[in-house]
Amino acid sequence: MKFLKFRRTPLISQRNATLLSVLIFCGAVALSAFRTTDHLVTIHFKTENKDSIESVKAFMDVYTVLMSPRCMNCHPAGDVPLQGDDSHLHAMGPKRGADGKGVYAMKCMNCHQPTNTPGLHTPPGNPNWHLPPADMKMVFQGKTPHELAKQLVDKSKNGNKDTKQLLEHAHDSLVLAGWDPGEGRTLPPMSHKDFVKAWNTWIKKGAYAPAPTTN
Ligand code: HEC
Ligand code: HEC
Numbered sequence: 767m768k769f770l771k772f773r774r775t776p777l778i779s780q781r782n783a784t785l786l787s788v789l790i791f792c793g794a795v796a797l798s799a800f801r802t803t804d805h806l807v808t809i810h811f812k813t814e815n816k817d818s819i820e821s822v823k824a825f826m827d828v829y830t831v832l833m834s835p836r837c838m839n840c841h842p843a844g845d846v847p848l849q850g851d852d853s854h855l856h857a858m859g860p861k862r863g864a865d866g867k868g869v870y871a872m873k874c875m876n877c878h879q880p881t882n883t884p885g886l887h888t889p890p891g892n893p894n895w896h897l898p899p900a901d902m903k904m905v906f907q908g909k910t911p912h913e914l915a916k917q918l919v920d921k922s923k924n925g926n927k928d929t930k931q932l933l934e935h936a937h938d939s940l941v942l943a944g945w946d947p948g949e950g951r952t953l954p955p956m957s958h959k960d961f962v963k964a965w966n967t968w969i970k971k972g973a974y975a976p977a978p979t980t981n
Pocket of ligand 1: 831832836837838840841866894895896897898899904917918919923924925927931932935938940941942943944945954
């Protein structure tokens, strides 16, 4: 009896071992199935957020234009406009004033004519040359892409503009002035046509803001 029992034990073990390899095989199959699921989940995630990815990508192009001196010089963090490709404070420090058109003897239109004044270091011109008003400063200087995208679509900060008015703003005469800046000034980093395309894509795909960490 003892002998028989002794012989049976390894027999059972062998069965266990077979069972174990079957289990391992099943496990491997199950794992590879999980891997397929993971893959599918990733693709699904991308499909779901296709618009937000395209929107954010377009905004990063828009951002390079907004932060260029031709635009940022009129969208300063303080109340004095900026000048030059290095965006230094405007000489003689004209102030924003409540309506953005300057104060006292330093009204913008005293020096900035309806058209560009010929020559280097002369005032660029536009019939409507002024800063955003004091109650809607529309600051670009120092803003991250996340902050700026949020601000642009916030009706309490953009002069109550809806989507249609936002789209139209890309053709505003002060925006166009950036591509006709007067002698000696660099142009924004892309053509106006490409800017309009990126601006429209950003807004029409949902006006998503880049993640807060993107700088
Ligand atoms: C002469 C100053 C001046 C220049 C230069 C200027 N802007 Fe502005 N910008 C303004 C003023 C004023 C406002 C606010 C009034 C308005 O909405 O028209 C404004 C508002 C804006 C807004 C806010 C629109 C919204 O609805 O949120 C955007 C976007 C904008 N500008 C883009 C640009 C771009 C792009 C450039 C450069 C290509 C530029 N600006 C150059 C004066 C300027
Ligand atoms: C006393 C005359 C004078 C007044 C007043 C004045 N400017 Fe200027 N501004 C100039 C001159 C001159 C330049 C060109 C400086 C240069 O290129 O070196 C200039 C340049 C600028 C620029 C730089 C444009 C660019 O693309 O780099 C901005 C922005 C600007 N002015 C905004 C304003 C605003 C807004 C006001 C009113 C709040 C104003 N200025 C009032 C004379 C004036």
